[in-house]
Amino acid sequence: MAEGVVLMDREAIRRALVRIAHEIVERHRGTDRLVLVGIHRRGVPLARRIAANLEAIEGAAPPVGTLDIGLYRDDVGHRPFPALAATRLPLPIEGQTVILVDDVLFTGRTVRAALDAVTDWGRPAAIQLAVLVDRGHRELPIRADYVGKNVPTARREEVRVELEETDGQEQVILVKPSRDKGQERRGGE
């Protein structure tokens, strides 16, 4: 249905998530005191997959939480309110290293909101960020610690991540700006 350039196929996504898991293990020398938190919506299945990869590598999976940043947006009252999904963090997060997981890193505003949300639950030892795609165009001083793929994009282009769990198929595509205003927007921030 969606037209555009395929940036990552099923196999590329799988390999990127395996590599991210290896980088996490290397950086943390294991999975002890580690918590993965998927940012709703596509960050959640990505966090679960990275946790499964960590278990395959280390024999132990870290706890996985889910986070909806709707209550922490910086544009509350400026656009129609989005529906809220469940936030469930494995507690306590005091002293843990929290790795936020999202599909696309774009302006950085979602991550900014996620940082506020996580720190409302306590004071982790560190917070890191893992993303499947970094497409640039940051509006805040935020960077990712683990990146599946860096993709240079134009601002008006759309990076669309589709996952089996949320979309029934598995790919990352770059969609050129369309004149058709009715097109569904998603996969960004």
Place this chain on the structure above:
Amino acid sequence: MDDFLGIAELSTKTLEDLLDTAQALSEILSRPIKKVPTLRGRAIANAFFEPSTRTRNAFELAAKYLSADVVNFSSTGSSLEKGESVWDTVKTLEALGVDAVVVRHREAGVPQLMAERLAIPVINAGDGEHEHPTQALLDLLTVRQRFGRLQGLRVAIVGDVLHSRVARSDLYGFLALGARVTLVGPPGLVSEEWREWGAEVTWDLAQGIRGAHVVQVLRIQRERQAQGLLPSWQEYRERWGITREHLGWADPNVLVLHPGPQNRGVEIDSEVLEGAQSAVLDQVRNGVAVRMAVLYRLLGGAAE
């Protein structure tokens, strides 16, 4: 949705969205730090022209957990005693710069009239014998949490249905979401007219709560007895009181609700109220979550 005035005027979709939002927001109540910044910089006025403790407290906490500022206003200890009218008071609140008004009034329709005159959102916290829509939301949420659904459940609403705004809002809400509702109470306090809405109506408690999954027990207002509408408390309890024996007619997993405050030993026995089937504490807790959902829905998004 520009105001929140009654359940009757909500679409099923909006009702379900509000319950989903409340469910998501209820997570905040179990956090170590119960505060999110969502409505920072917004001010909400609680304008209560009729006494209320739990509804007003629940609205106040809901607003504060969302970081809104709250000004409380009640008919005692304010300019109302000096003869200031409701309209003047509300206009004053608006001029003070509040972003929403929560209204309770003993007369039906006052929130509706306010909504017509005020540019800011108006939330009905109970108006006369008309509606108490946030109470219905919390009842629906409590039941949905326990059974995982509302569709197909049998719900009995027992007591002074005629004068109850809770009964009215509950009736609309449960019917809209696919439950079967039976209204039970003394002759003169339940009206046959409700059959037109799709409810069953009976004076007989045994018949009314047989197989019920949910029994909503309405508060008996003592002044009704003076009006000759009620028998003695003893007789009321024997015929319509929710005692452990009477509850035996309902489904074994029945959930008992009461909007509070309760007249123990009249419409409900202490034994039932404090028993495993009682959901009254869940109701109080959910009362904060649904009010957060209403505030978020009215103030958290731009006009669509």
